[in-house]
Amino acid sequence: METRFEAAKSAIDGQERQLRELGSEIWRNPELGKQEIRAHKILTTFLREQGFEVEEQFIHPTGFHASYGKKDEGTYHVCLLCEYDALPQLGHASGHNLVAEVCVAAGIGIKAGIAAGDRVIGKVTVVGSPDKEGNGTKADLVNQQFFKDVDFVMTVQPYMANISKPLFLQVMRVQLKYEGKTSHASCQPWEARNALDAAVLCYTNISVLRQQLKPHMQIHGIINNGGLRPNIIPGETEMKIYLRARDHIDMAILTQKANAAFVAAGKATGCETHFDFTENPYSALLSNTPMADVYQRQAESLGLQFTGDVDLLTTSCGSTDTGNISHIVPCILPTFAIGTDASYQSEAFAEACGTEEAHNASILASKAVALTALEVMSKPELMEEIKNVSRADSPTAPLTLWP
Numbered sequence: 001m002e003t004r005f006e007a008a009k010s011a012i013d014g015q016e017r018q019l020r021e022l023g024s025e026i027w028r029n030p031e032l033g034k035q036e037i038r039a040h041k042i043l044t045t046f047l048r049e050q051g052f053e054v055e056e057q058f059i060h061p062t063g064f065h066a067s068y069g070k071k072d073e074g075t076y077h078v079c080l081l082c083e084y085d086a087l088p089q090l091g092h093a094s095g096h097n098l099v100a101e102v103c104v105a106a107g108i109g110i111k112a113g114i115a116a117g118d119r120v121i122g123k124v125t126v127v128g129s130p131d132k133e134g135n136g137t138k139a140d141l142v143n144q145q146f147f148k149d150v151d152f153v154m155t156v157q158p159y160m161a162n163i164s165k166p167l168f169l170q171v172m173r174v175q176l177k178y179e180g181k182t183s184h185a186s187c188q189p190w191e192a193r194n195a196l197d198a199a200v201l202c203y204t205n206i207s208v209l210r211q212q213l214k215p216h217m218q219i220h221g222i223i224n225n226g227g228l229r230p231n232i233i234p235g236e237t238e239m240k241i242y243l244r245a246r247d248h249i250d251m252a253i254l255t256q257k258a259n260a261a262f263v264a265a266g267k268a269t270g271c272e273t274h275f276d277f278t279e280n281p282y283s284a285l286l287s288n289t290p291m292a293d294v295y296q297r298q299a300e301s302l303g304l305q306f307t308g309d310v311d312l313l314t315t316s317c318g319s320t321d322t323g324n325i326s327h328i329v330p331c332i333l334p335t336f337a338i339g340t341d342a343s344y345q346s347e348a349f350a351e352a353c354g355t356e357e358a359h360n361a362s363i364l365a366s367k368a369v370a371l372t373a374l375e376v377m378s379k380p381e382l383m384e385e386i387k388n389v390s391r392a393d394s395p396t397a398p399l400t401l402w403p
Contacts, residue, residue: 001378004113004121008370011112012105012363015050019366020359022046023101027354030086033131036062039084043100043128050108052126059144060137062130068111069123071149076122076383078373079147079329080107081155081322083132093350094133095158098338098358102156102366109370114377121377125150129321135173136321139280142328152291152330152376152386154369155322158353158361159335159344161307163317164296166335168285169216169244170251171319173278176202176221176262180271182235192233198269199223199237205261206241216316217254218244244319246284283323286393288330290386294375295334299368304336318344330390332372336365 012019026039040062048054052066071077082103083096092098103126110124127146129138141147157166180193206219213219221241227234243258245251259275266273296306307313322333339357342348352358376382 001375004116004374004378005371007116008109008113008374009367012109012367012370015105015108016363018046019101019105019363022104023097023359023362024354026084026100027092027097030091031084032088033085033134034060034062036084036130039100040064040128043082043084043104046104047107047126051111052107058128059140060130062128063137064128065125066107067123067125068107069114070120071123072120074380075120076151076377077149078110078122078124078377079150079153080124080126080369081138081153081325082126082128083155084128085131085133087133087345090345090347091350092353093345093347095338095349095353095358096132098158098353098362099156101359101362102369105363105366106154106369106373109367110373113370113374121374122151124373132321135278136280136282138321139324142324147325147329150329151383152288153322153325154331154373155333156365156369157317157320157333157335158338158358159317160337160341161309161312161335162299162304162337163307163313163335164292164299164332165287165289166285166317166333167216167314168318168320168323168333169218169246169316170248170284170323171282172243172251172255173281174241174243174258175276175278176239176241177274178202178237178266178269178271179274180235180269183233185231185233189233192235193270194233195237195269195271196227196234198265198271198273199226199239201268202239202262202265205265206258209257209261213254213257214250216244216246217250218242218316219254219258244316280321280324282319282321283327285320285323285331285333286326286390287332288326288386288390288393290382290389291330291332291372291376292334294382295332295368295372298371298375299334299364302364302367304364304368327394330386336361338362
């Protein structure tokens with residue numbers, strides 16, 4: 001196994017300059033979800049040059065699929081989830097340029113480790129999954145039964161600390177619309193039904209509701225259409241609302257409370273209330289404990305230090321569509337520190353994601369991912385433990401029947 005480990009680390013080190021340029025090029029040219037044309041080309045070209053079998057435009061125009069090796073009886077298939085979309089105005093404030101760099105680098109390392117041993121241990125696939133910050137596309141991979149022959153899944157997220165099992169919440173996204181009646185704000189305001197009042201009341205209702213919610217029940221939103229002109233009482237307004245919770249039970253309770261807040265605002269202002277839940281809600285992440293433990297041990301062997309800060313360990317890192325996959329396939333999504341205390345998805349964090357320090361952290365994280373994958377693939381008893389824990393943790397895993 002040590003031979004495979006050394007081969008993996010050497011392969012990543014040998015491509016460090018190219019990997020740094022790959023991540024920097026994506027960082028300098030941020031693209032929104034499902035528009036990641038440049039990143040798609042950069043990543044697929046590089047992986048093909050490294051000896052991967054690449055399928056471009058996989059499921060989505062900016063998705064891809066790059067594989068090396070073969071899965072036979074007694075061997076294992078690891079999948080690395082690569083993200084590369086950016087945020088409006090903020091650029092790569094989620095650090096997806098670094099996620100792409102880590103996943104590609106880890107893929108190179110795992111490929112080298114597979115080739116270095118005296119027996120075949122399996123297959124590695126790097127999957128490009130666009131639009132994580134939008135409506136997500138990983139659920140489409142599930143629906144297309146892509147994970148039917150995948151044994152375990154790994155990806156990462158840059159952050160302010162190294163955490164092997166971070167907290168990612170379930171999220172439901174709501175498009176909310178209030179319809180009233182327009183009128184001139186000075187001449188005949190009594191003829192109107194003010195849809196902006198409905199939106200403001202809704203926001204106030206949500207703010208009041210937060211006081212009585214559990215710590216990991218969250219609601220946040222914006223008024224993205226508040227009217228046309230000050231002298232026209234708005235007859236239509238729109239809001240975008242996110243609901244987050246730790247599990248499906250808390251989400252059901254939160255959804256019921258939120259719906260009451262939405263409808264009450266419409267009734268109070270005489271407006272009609274319309275709301276739609278967007279497709280592909282993100283499930284809470286189920287981090288596989290045995291795999292996370294291996295990752296932390298391998299990362300610590302490379303010099304990484306993991307936080308013991310209770311606040312960081314219990315604070316939500318947001319939500320991810322990797323959560324959907326974690327309920328059907330063993331999965332980890334550790335965070336790795338990039339040398340900044342800037343808050344996630346801020347301008348300062350976006351700047352930090354383009355630094356040399358962030359690149360160096362990405363290289364270390366990619367080695368930890370590669371070594372973890374190779375250890376799991378080399379130890380059938382460990383793989384069995386990982387799968388048993390996954391089945392016990394997820395109520396949905398036993399219901400996934402691949403035909």
